[in-house]
Amino acid sequence: MSQPTTDAAGTETHTARSADGTAIAYEKVGTGPALVLVDGALCYRGFGPCRSLANHLADRFTVYFYDRRGRGESGDTQPYAPEREYEDLAAVINAAGGNAYITGFSSGAALALQAAASGVAMRKLAVYEAPYIGLKEVKGVKPDYLAHLNELVATDKRGAAVGYFMVKIVGGPAFLPIMMRLMPKIWKQLKGVAHTLPNDAAVLGSFDVPADVLANVGVPTLVMGGSKAKPNMARAVSGVADAVPGSTRKTLAGQTHQVADEAIAPELVEFFTVPRS
Numbered sequence: 508m509s510q511p512t513t514d515a516a517g518t519e520t521h522t523a524r525s526a527d528g529t530a531i532a533y534e535k536v537g538t539g540p541a542l543v544l545v546d547g548a549l550c551y552r553g554f555g556p557c558r559s560l561a562n563h564l565a566d567r568f569t570v571y572f573y574d575r576r577g578r579g580e581s582g583d584t585q586p587y588a589p590e591r592e593y594e595d596l597a598a599v600i601n602a603a604g605g606n607a608y609i610t611g612f613s614s615g616a617a618l619a620l621q622a623a624a625s626g627v628a629m630r631k632l633a634v635y636e637a638p639y640i641g642l643k644e645v646k647g648v649k650p651d652y653l654a655h656l657n658e659l660v661a662t663d664k665r666g667a668a669v670g671y672f673m674v675k676i677v678g679g680p681a682f683l684p685i686m687m688r689l690m691p692k693i694w695k696q697l698k699g700v701a702h703t704l705p706n707d708a709a710v711l712g713s714f715d716v717p718a719d720v721l722a723n724v725g726v727p728t729l730v731m732g733g734s735k736a737k738p739n740m741a742r743a744v745s746g747v748a749d750a751v752p753g754s755t756r757k758t759l760a761g762q763t764h765q766v767a768d769e770a771i772a773p774e775l776v777e778f779f780t781v782p783r784s
Contacts, residue, residue: 520580523573523598531595532580533573533602534558537565540630541603542779544572545596547613548672548707551578554696556612556765563768567776571603575615577703589710593622606630608779613638613764614707620747621710624723633729633778635771636764637747638677639716640739652676653708665701666694672704676714678739716746728754729778731771733762740764 523531534552542564544557551574552558561570576595577583584591596619600607609629611619616634623632642649652675659668670684687694728751732744748756755778759770 523602525598526594527584529582529584531573531598533571533599535569535571536561537569539568541607542568542570543599543607543609545611545615545619547615549697549700560768563772573599578700587706592618593625593627596622597627618710623726624720629726631727631779633775635731635766636740639743642714657705660702665698668701668704669697718750721750724751730754731757734758734760735763
């Protein structure tokens with residue numbers, strides 16, 4: 508682990524070394540037991556929900572949030588495999604003292620679940636809407652979504668890759684990338700990490716709940732979803748809850764896939780700090 512550096516805003520960036528030597532950049536805030544947050548697709552320390560949530564929880568936990576491989580200030584050693592990201596998470600957990608709570612969002616929830624199933628040590632795990640929503644067939648045939656996504660990235664069609672992932676793969680509304688284009692700063696940030704979208708797709712595989720894998724999760728797990736989730740996402744949340752032995756299921760009232768800090772923070776505090784009866 509390297510010495511921290513301080514940026515112009517006064518926040519300290521630390522570096523953990525993954526098993527393959529990749530530098531994983533992270534920050535920490537607050538005091539108390541260690542809690543590591545795992546971002547979903549297109550998100551990193553400079554863009555996404557984790558910084559805000561970390562500050563929201565800083566009075567109860569020492570919250571660690573990091574740039575996933577290939578994003579922000581983290582390295583991008585090739586070739587990629589989901590297992591490398593399990594090792595990245597393990598490296599951050601080790602930097603946090605080796606005994607951390609974990610919370611994952613969207614594809615980061617899938618990553619955290621599969622890391623736990625692979626044996627990455629954690630105290631408890633909370634996940635929000637891992638998008639095991641299946642992949643749509645077109646005229647009775649399931650396209651090779653990952654191959655097309657890889658082609659878009661390889662030809663540097665970053666905007667097209669973002670739109671394809673948002674709409675064709677995860678089923679967002681067609682107007683979503685159009686709306687994002689109307690916000691130049693946000694669109695630039697999304698395109699800046701578009702090359703990591705195949706990583707999220709690789710983590711999710713078939714986008715079906717990997718029940719046989721999740722049956723190996725051996726830590727207390729809270730599986731959450733929003734009451735405004737689409738039917739396929741609600742089924743995904745139920746599927747994860749059913750697959751993880753002894754899991755607790757919670758539906759957060761009024762929440763969509765973009766869950767509010769005020770809605771999820773109390774659930775995390777209760778789950779991580781109240782002993783199970």
